[in-house]
Amino acid sequence: MLGEMVIDGVDVPEDGSAGDLAADLLVRVARGDQRAFAELYDLLSSRVFGLILRVLVNRSQSEEVLQEVFLEIWQSAGRFVPNRGQGRTWILTIAHRRAVDRVRASQSSTDRDVRAGIRDIGVAHDSVAEQVELSIEGDRVVSALGTLPEPQREALVLSYYGGYSQSEIAVLVKAPLGTVKTRMRDGLSRLRNEMGVNV
Known part of the structure; x- marks a missing residue:
């Protein structure tokens, strides 16, 4: 039986x-x-919750979205295609999409209330505009990520959405640290080109 190590609260078999x-x-x-579902929850729920919390900031909303994510996983696990990517990446992508959807829904509700005159006139217009901009930019990033080769996309998703360090990613994907760094560098370069960002 393989030993286990803990990376940010997630038990990971030593072979990564x-x-x-x-x-x-x-x-x-x-x-x-159902037992496999419980194991999957134990394996990844803390990582998924961390990602959601970074997007939403609000702890109680993050807990709700975590439950929605795992409900979706239970209902749609049949859509996961093992030979097209890592299970962890697939789950983190669902979590990020759900968190962004919650931000959008919250913003839509605020917009409706403002139009109906329910909220105070003093709504912070700049923060609303900033949230909308971030949401649109997030959509562009998710779309651009879809154009990357799987190894580059996985490394970037694990780093930016999952919060893993480059050395942790190397362990998780069973690749040398230098390879992971190259994948991330090349992936970021392709993302910039895809999004028309000149740096």
Whole structure:
């Protein structure tokens, strides 16, 4: 039996196969295996919650979204295709999308209330405009990420959405640290080109 190490509160087999383990568990969840679902929750819920909390900031809303994410995983695990990517990346992408959707829904509600005159006139217009800009920019980034090769996309998603360090990513994807750094550098370069950002 493999030993385990802990990376930011997540138990990861020493061979770094958390991504493979997540993929295996997702396949079992797709068949209705409740035990596999519980294992998957134990494996990744703290990482998923951390990502959601970074997007929403509000702890209680983040807890709600975490439950929505795992409900979606339970209901849609059959859509996960193991040979097209890591299970962990697939789950983190769902979590990020759900968190962004919650921000948008909250913003839409605020906009409706403002139009109806329910809220005070003193709404901070600059912060509303800033939130809308961030939301639009987030959509562009998610879309641009979809154009990257899987190894580059996975490294960037794990780093920016998952909060993993480059050395942790190297362990998780079973690749040398230098390879991970190259994937991230090349992926960021392609993202800049895709988004028309000149740096």
